[in-house]
Amino acid sequence: MLLAGEPPHLEKALTGIAGFDEITEGGLPRGRASLVCGSAGCGKTLFATEFLVNGARLFSEPGVLMAFEETSDELIVNAASLKFDLDTLVRNRTLVIDHVHVDSHQVAETGEYDLEGLFIRLRHAIESIGARRVVLDTIETLFSGFSNEGLLRSEIRRLFQFLKSFAVTAVITAERGEKSLTRFGLEEYVADCVILLDHRIADQVSTRRMRVVKYRGSTHGSNEYPFLIDERGFSVLPITSLGLRHQVSNEVISTGVADLDAMMGAGGLYRGTTAMISGTAGTGKTSLANAMARATCERGERVLYFAFEESPEQIARNMRSVGIDLRPHLESGLLRILAQRPFMFGLEMHLVTIHRESEQFNPSVVILDPISNFLSGGTARDVNAMMVRLVDYLKSRGVTTFLTCLTEGGEAVEATNIGISSIIDVWLLVRDLEVSGERNRGLFVLKARGMGHSNQVREFTMDSRGIHLSEVYLGPAGMLTGSARVAQEASERDAALRRKDDTARKMAQLERRRQAMEARIAAIRAEFEAEETEAREGFASDAEVERRLVEDRAEMWRSRHFGGSSSGRSKT
């Protein structure tokens, strides 16, 4: 967007080189000359060649390659090894290769001269195909061909003016100098854009880096960017230019282990998060990663699996032992396992491989197993920087990333030797729990950004039926796992059973006592009733005795007295 009054931006010509156009926000300055310098073997020629090839193929800009070092045939063969078919381009008249060869041994100088021959050749080449791009590789070779340096310098200056007058976008390559950017100070003449390529060997691993030293009239990334040369050509990794702008998703995807999903407040991982599982050797990190891979494939999504320890066949075989059959997914192509030893290449190479494969395969989940192995390819700092870039990159693509990280025994478990915890969204930790001569795995969620999660350590078991997380036993004896947990659980079951028996027995006892009590009550009552009956019978007979006594007395009275003097008494 142009602001009012702002001069128009410098027009740029896309190079088509992966990453470079991003760093320079559009490529090289159009209609101007750019200097690409670097030491021998740093990729100058390749950069220049790719600039031309892409121009011809992608942007309909024919190009001229003026090669001072390699012959046309050599260039064609070299480029063919990188899948650039220069021959076809030449036949299609979208590329002209002119090999300029100056052999000082065959040349005698006998008076005044200039380099008009070079100009004529260049003009001829440009005009013959209407070239919009020109590469001069490496023009400094002229310095060894001619003795008059002053003349050469003025001619080179004139050459750059000449290129400008044709308004071609030019790349001039130059050797790196000891004190200056280029051995012959060409940067003096090319003022618009200077790119420095570097090729360093650190710990026997080579790293290529690129820096835009100068870009007049344009903003550009000023960092050193790693770049890579492989069979697909030149690629720069503009990853550090990425901001934290990625889209976030609220969609939750399964980790492939139901018990683990249950530990997460959201019931799984948010799509696009970066999850890491760290732990010591043999704690089941790979199995968890593969469980995730299987679950993803079963949803019909693609998984890109970078294995740094095992071959694809080995992984597939081993996973069958924990009930994960990867073969159908490997066959259907949903799962792609790329196995490579981490020290095979430098970190940049790995990074680019991951980039490229991700771009090609378009996976929804990327697994790196394990990232700790990168340490054999660089220092912790390099690895950290690389991981940050990688995670940012995958995030920006909305890819869910699952990393495993091997921690050495004795280290603080919450520490990774790569120091990338800050970029991890979900961190699972598997630790060995050594109790009573057994080693068991305990898994817990160290952090899970954006969701509640279980605070408990779960025992993590794997067998042919799969991966399970069980609640560990927490009791007065502490946390128990493995067979100790099983034993404890058994003894608890026993105790419960015993308690149940006890209760039944006590109930029966009570019942018996109640029956006894009731029997006694019945006995007492019977006794009482007997007594009562007896007593009642007693009372009745007493009254009879009394009555009879009275009758007897009256009889006696009558018998002794015949009159009524005894009547008063009879009334009582």
Next chain:
Amino acid sequence: MKTKSVAKKPPPARAKKSASVKRSKAQASGDEFWRMRLYVAGQSPRSSAAITNLRKICNEYLAGRYEVEIVDLVRHPELAKADQIVAIPTLVKKLPVPVRHIIGDLSATQRVLVSLELLDA
């Protein structure tokens, strides 16, 4: 069109001389033949000077034993590639072998003679 300035046709039969035999005389034995091509660019002073200087040397040292082809690259730019012309003017000595490139306006006569193997260094 090539501007040809042929002084004389080569003699019909000439004994080939082994390249290893050192030619050391300014006046080489009469059986050798010089075939040369002078590349110039238009009517520049240097180009004109080169033509003049070459003519003078040929007449003086190679009378009857040379053939010079003058190529104007302004008119025939496509011809520059074949002989790897960078500097202008360039005189290419095709014969006798080895092929040599002599650049400049040919004003340093001694060096021209040495380069044409008409004079020892």
